Amino acid sequence: MTTPRPRHGTLTLVTLTLTLGLTAACTSSGSEKDNSASAETGSGSTHTVQTAMGDVKVKDHPRRVVVLDTAELDSAITLGIKPVGATRAGAASAFLSYLPRNRTTGITEVGEIxxxxxxxxxxxxxxxxxxNKVRDGGRYQQLSAIAPTVLTETTGYPWKQNFLVHADALGRKKQARAAVATYDEHVAAVTKSLGGKKKAAAVDVNVVRFVEGADIRIYGKQNYIGTILADVGIGRPAITDKAKDGFSYDVSPEQIDKADADVIFTSTYGSPGKAKVTETTTSGLWRNLKAVRDGKVFQVDDELWIQGIGYTAANQILGELRSDLAG
Structure with a gap:
């Protein structure tokens, strides 16, 4: 009942062009080369970063960076930095599969998120x-004893503000401005491809996530994917306004009719069987959804759409939105 897509998605020409522009902006002098040069010219210089735990003094150009969540990994890669260590994103792959393989090869896994x-x-x-505090606030003192530790308050919804904190800590503000500008240009191009803001707003879109061992999530507006849809100006059904804390409205398979929309994007976290994918998508309630009847249900990569939380992921998502909604 769904339209499958390749795991990594297919970049449109616009997405590819913008992504290449972002890569050039982030690595104009070569990330490793840039870091080495920085170390040679000012290894002892530091600056202060405002964090969720107070002001933290960090090196101007840190070279050995460890990231402990997916947003931090996306930020580092977006800014042309390959961390020396990162936590495992999930059972399927050590690191986020949508990221370029050459940018994650060689990173040491330091445990689970x-x-x-x-x-x-x-x-x-x-x-x-x-x-961030959600993941590692409780071990902040131990982490700080190892190296300067920069935590944001939370993850997900404030991803754009968090990215700027990451960029400050990494000494990559210039590259961050380029990344933001590239994203904004891409958003404008996708909105235009959908016929402009008025037409984009007329299409109601739901994002439904099947989660192993939990209820099905109909995503609201106060989360990562919600901000991207809002940036493009895409419409959202009324159910999204009922999401708990703006995050998600959770339902059982017997309540899946609440996910009705013009278009539905679905993702799965964990085992599809344990996440009740087949049970839900073979039911009469599912088959009667408008998006299902119209052939407007699209399977997407959970790591990309839900877990990635950064500008590299966002640009790929924008490409998929354009391909699916403007086609």
């Missing part, structure tokens, strides 16, 4: 650790 190995982190001798 929210339960990293302090010993593995310390062994990498980092000069900067990036995470």
């Amino acid at each position: 929210a339960s990293p190995s302090l010993e593995k982190i310390a062994a990498l001798k980092p000069d900067l650790i990036l995470s």
Whole structure:
């Protein structure tokens, strides 16, 4: 009942062009080369970063960065930095599969998200650790004893503000401005491809996530994917306004009719069987949804659409939105 897509998505020409522009902006001098030059010219210089735990003094150009969540990994890669260590994103792949393989090859895994190995982190001798209070607030003192640790308050919805904190900590403000500008241009291009803001707003879109061991989530507006849809100006059904804390409205398979919309994007976290995908999508309630009847249900990569939380992921998502909604 759904339209399958390749796991990594297919970039449109516009997406490819913009992504290449972003890559050039972020690595105009070569990330490793840039870091080495910085170390040679000013290894002792530092600056202060405002974080969720107060002001933290970090090196101007940290070279050995450890990231402990997916947003921090996307930020580092977007800004042309390859971390020396990162937490595992999930069981299927150590790191987010939508990221360029050459940008993640060689990164050392330091444990699972929210339960990293302090010993593995310390062994990498980092000069900067990036995470957030939701994942690592409880171990902040231990992490800070290893290296300067920059935590944002939370993850997800404030991803754009968090990205700027990451850029400040990494000494990559210029590259951050280029990334934001590229995204804004891409958003404008996608909105235009949909016929402008008025036509985009006339199409109601739901994002439905099947989660192993939990209820089905109909995503609201106060989350990562919600901000991207809002930036493009895409309409959202009334159910999204009922989402708890703006995040999601959770339903059982017997309530899936609440997900009705013009277009539905679906993703799955964990085992499809345990996430009740087949049970839900073979039911009469599902088959009667407008999006299903019209052939407007699209399967998307959960790591890209839900877990990625950054500008590299966002540009790929914009490409998929254009392909699916403007086609």
